[in-house]
Amino acid sequence: MQNGDQTMAAKDWDDLASRRSAQQRRFFAGRPKKIVDVLADLFAKRGYARRQINEQLEAVWRMASGERLAAWSQPLGIRGGSLDVLVANSAVMQELAFQRQTILGELQRQLPDARIRKIKFRVGQLG
Numbered sequence: 001m002q003n004g005d006q007t008m009a010a011k012d013w014d015d016l017a018s019r020r021s022a023q024q025r026r027f028f029a030g031r032p033k034k035i036v037d038v039l040a041d042l043f044a045k046r047g048y049a050r051r052q053i054n055e056q057l058e059a060v061w062r063m064a065s066g067e068r069l070a071a072w073s074q075p076l077g078i079r080g081g082s083l084d085v086l087v088a089n090s091a092v093m094q095e096l097a098f099q100r101q102t103i104l105g106e107l108q109r110q111l112p113d114a115r116i117r118k119i120k121f122r123v124g125q126l127g
Helices: 002-029 037-048 046-064 090-097 100-110
Strands: 072-078 080-089 118-123
Touching: 002 100, 046 100, 080 090, 090 100, 090 118, 100 118
Parallel strands: 080 118
Antiparallel strands: 072 080
16 A cells, blocks of 8 residues: 555645646746847747848858859758758859858858858759
């Protein structure tokens, strides 16, 4: 019977913890929140921060690759330290590959927090 009492006590403890957690959520939900926190949540939910980062990446890409090549290419995003770039055709990809180290150095200088270590090109339809 002692073992059954321990199981019952553990179950009661879990129920109590669950109820307390629900009570705390209700208590803190009604409290005023800082506007900074509310705006940060809103921006995260709406994807505004991602859009701003993408716009900044595109601007730096135009500067680093040059207007001529930037017109035929589009940075897609950074994943695992690798910048993925979509290019219009293989000739543009070859020209960008020749300039890869120069472009990479400029991207690293302009966007140090992005930690870009390499650039990957792929041919596709620009959007």
